[in-house]
Amino acid sequence: MSWAWLDSLRETIGQPQFTLLFAPAAKFLVAIVVILLIIAYLVFVERRLLGFLQVRLGPNRVGPWGLLQPIADILKLLIKEDTIPNRAVRWAYLLAPCLVVAPAFVIFSVVPFGPSPNAPGAPRWYVTDLDAAIIFVVALASLGIYGIILGGWSSNNKFSLLGGLRSAAQMVSYEVPQGLALVGPLMLAGSMSLVGIVESQAQRGLWFAVPQIVAFFIYFVAGVAETNRNPFDLPEAESELVAGFHTEYSGVRFALFFLGEYANMIVISAIAVTVFLGGWLRPFPSIEALAFLDLIPGAVWFFLKVFAFLFLFIWFRGTFPRFRFDQLMALGWKWLIPLALANLMVTGLLVVLLNGRT
Amino acid sequence: MNGNAPTGEPLFGLREMELNFGPQHPATHGVMRLKLKVDGERIVDCYPIIGYLHRGTEKLFELHPFFQNVPHTDRLDYVAAATNNLAYVGAVEKLVGLVVPPRARYIRVILAELQRISSHLVWLATHAIDIGAMTPFFYCFRERELILDLFEQYCGARLTLNSMRPGGQPYDLPQGWVERCGEFIAEFPAKVDEYEDLLTENRIWKRRTVGIGVLPPETAIAYGVTGPMLRGSGVDWDLRKALPYEAYGEVEFDVPVFHNCDTYDRYLVRIEEMRQSARIIRQCLDRLPDGPIMAKRPRVLKAAAATEAYHAVEGPKGELGFYIVGDGSTNPYRCHVRPTSFMNLQALPEMSRGALISDLVALIGTVDIVLGEIDR
């Protein structure tokens, strides 16, 4: 038995080209798997938590405490009949779910999950560190809109059409305050790379949510609107449009839309945590007395903060009525954009005036 | 047959979209079809089409003697069965000339007011969930369970009660019922405060309901709209005060009237009515007289020939009336129902012109229709 192939494999892995090409791909795969698991159990946690908010128990029959429920749901969706409406526009109908899911996952390639040790060649907690990561994130988030519009229009259903159009208008309008809100921390950090922003927060010893509280609020509200979640969930308002743009989808395609929505939720939370809440930093990084909290690894802090945001998403869903469409647009254009611009001006002014001290 | 006349020449040859809202739709509260002409999101016209739940109830009434028709009345407005029973047996008693003993009258008032609370809880639950707030649904149904338990202990059924007979009550209150009802009433106003915390001052709720569905009082009266819809438009008309029946003349309560004529005011009217119902029940429980629960009446009830009677009660949705014609036999010759929701539904097209589809859902909720009553 010759083990020569194993030796040659070891040799191949050791070469620098491998680290350059294959290591990021492997990390990306790991990130996707982790995120998929989180999404599956996020659906379960949402149903349970919504139940608890609504004075009832959520699903708790399948497996101990209902923990196998996501697996049952996935299996069910996989074996469902794949229907395509009679006069649907086929290529758009088939493409739409993919356009919603893919950008959400790709964004995770620039998010730093944990602290990066300074030694070169050591494994990093991010897939890649782009210099213009923020622009990359905002650009990819915009791609998700195409999926929704195509899905709503191609279904040959008036309700879906209305849902798709509403969603398109909503998402396009809320992209602007979202982007503007992100510029504030950019100015404070002086770098567009997400890793750089977290490093800058570590340097100051202050989460950017403190000086940029208005931008934080705007980003979060715009984020809730971007993901079509309550109180901005008109596009999929069950009581008005049956299921909005994904009325006609069933089985795996519906699962993909669903997956895309929850992936977007996690993306918004992850970016909010990275830019405003210090990423993998502990709370109050400047206070030495709390240095013992550093025992908890940075990645754990990151995920704890992301889960806190997801809890907020679910809490909002359980509490608020939804905005009507024109009120939603009015909120975005008449309130959030001027507020974001004002925040931008004030931040810019302060950065210039205190340029020695910041 | 063209009820949906267009409101003017279309601009640039653009045609409005015709959208079918229902009969299968999560928000139409039953099988009702609304043919909408929409221009983008704005409703140009709205044409309700009903009849999907027609069961021939009024014909059924003609086939059986008076007391056998009481279970059929349960199924008219199935959310407020005791009110239907009350209106029907009141009409029969007027027709035949029976005098109900005082204890039975008080028990009827307690049942009717409990039913009013239950119906308003269902209304709040469905209205809130249509507007997007999911949680009041569960909180309201938690309270409604307690009311349904009380009904079950009294007459054996939770929804289709069959709880009254012409001449009085079939059963007396069971042991401990008065105490249990008192406990429920003691805790209930705190629960209403909880619903109000969630909704009344909430800016999103206010934006969805203030100024939506304005129904001026003259229009409301012209359409024959009654109940909270009328009182939300500033008209102070409540049959319990204007033409008291059963024991309503002997208890103290206020009738909430608000003057802005919009959905928010109707919401406030119904919330306040829930509190006032609790007050009425408290007084009735305290003053419950002893005595017989069934009038002295012949074993077989016969109405004299060529007599008629109309009796109306103030139901949770408005004025519910029964018009019975007797022909000398044990069966009614004709029994016509004056259905509350049917009259109230007439106001919907008027209120919805110019509104958005999201508003239409809020409007259907505020009209508080039950298809069983509309279609019979």
Next chain:
Amino acid sequence: MSALKQFLDRLLLLDLFAGLAVTGRHLFRRKVTVQYPEDRLEPADRFRGMLRLDSERCIKCTLCARDCPLDIIYIDWHQETNPETGKKEKVLDRFDIDIQRCMFCGLCEEACPTEPKSIWLTTKTYELASYDRWQNLYVTMEQLESWRVRPSYTDEEVA
């Protein structure tokens, strides 16, 4: 002062926080779910459930059939002479109920003149589901007298 307070309320979104507080409190309250079928709620004493007949007590007056609003009780009886006592008595041939139409209103129980009633609904039974549709259309006299309370579905299947 009140206008300032109102302005601050609106600015700081206090009405939204009040709503969040209400739902947040409910996270920690006891949940009202009854985990059927392990836990069940006991119906009230007067609960109108499945009908039951006792043909021994029945005096074959057919008042129940007359009073049914849906006319779904079918009674046949005939008179015969009891060989032992020599008296004429009524024998119940048929007491069937078209159970698919029954609305469980209880008027038949109210009409029954015997003490205790010969037909009654206060059996606290509402679990009438079966795996075979034909069981639930029509119940004959024998079935009305002898149906068993349906055991928990985790037990063996009831025929």
